[in-house]
Amino acid sequence: MKTGNGKTGRPISFDKDAALEAAMLLFWERGFEGTCMTSLTQAMGLNPSSIYAAFGDKHALFQLAVKRYMGTRAQYATVALEEPTLEKVVRALFDNTVAFLTTPGHPPTCMTLAGAMGGSVEAAPARDLMTEIRRQNEVAMKERFLQARKSGELSKDVNVDDYTRYLSSILAGLSIQSANGSTKAELKRTAEMALRHLGC
Structure with missing residues (x-):
């Protein structure tokens, strides 16, 4: 060359x-x-x-x-959003997240949360990139929940923006708990508790 x-x-x-x-x-x-x-x-x-x-x-x-x-490891949420019903979507989001976080061979957390922590000016572009990816992920979730609203699966009384933020917060919390050392069994129990509160 x-x-x-x-x-x-x-x-x-x-x-x-x-x-x-x-x-x-x-x-x-x-x-x-x-x-x-x-x-x-x-x-x-x-x-x-x-x-x-x-x-x-x-x-x-x-x-x-x-x-x-994003192309090789982070497809678990995208796959979940393709489930045919809202209940299956929400359950798959939790199940897939727990499975992902506890898969051997990589750190037990989400890269979009852990990849750009820090406060220096040098790290700002990396933080901005991770923030944008997390926002895009929430947009994809919101679009799927809007579909559920149109099909009548999600009540019109539910604020879709709040519902999206709520689910996103719990899923991010699982990643933090995994990084803290929670076991797969513990994460599953936490996920099941959240699913019960969500009616899934």
Whole structure:
């Protein structure tokens, strides 16, 4: 391949997919601000110049890692929203969330909650990205609940915005409890309690 000075450089010979997976898991575990370049080079098995050449700077790498997370790990909510009835949708949201949080091989929390914690100016773009994803997730939930309203499954007395925020808050709470060390059995009991209050 050609480099910027017109000379032929060495082509990328490492597994970009595996390297990005490693970066995603590290950002997921430590958040944007808690992940340094030294840790990334160790996890990805690459030197800094190779990372920059293949993925860009830390912000660009974080965005790619988040995109990978959303496309490969975070489909459990989307699948739940495709259930045919409101009751099945709500139950699947809880069941799928608990299953996701307790699946071995990744941190026991949601990356969109844990991935951008921190207060520095440097972390602001990462926080904004995570906030926007969470908002988009709530929009998708609201749209599904509006469908339930139209079909008569959700009472007109229920404020759809409030209903969406309520469910989103409980689901996020499960992620926090999982990160705190709650077991799968404990999360299931919490989910069942919420479902009983929701009438599902």
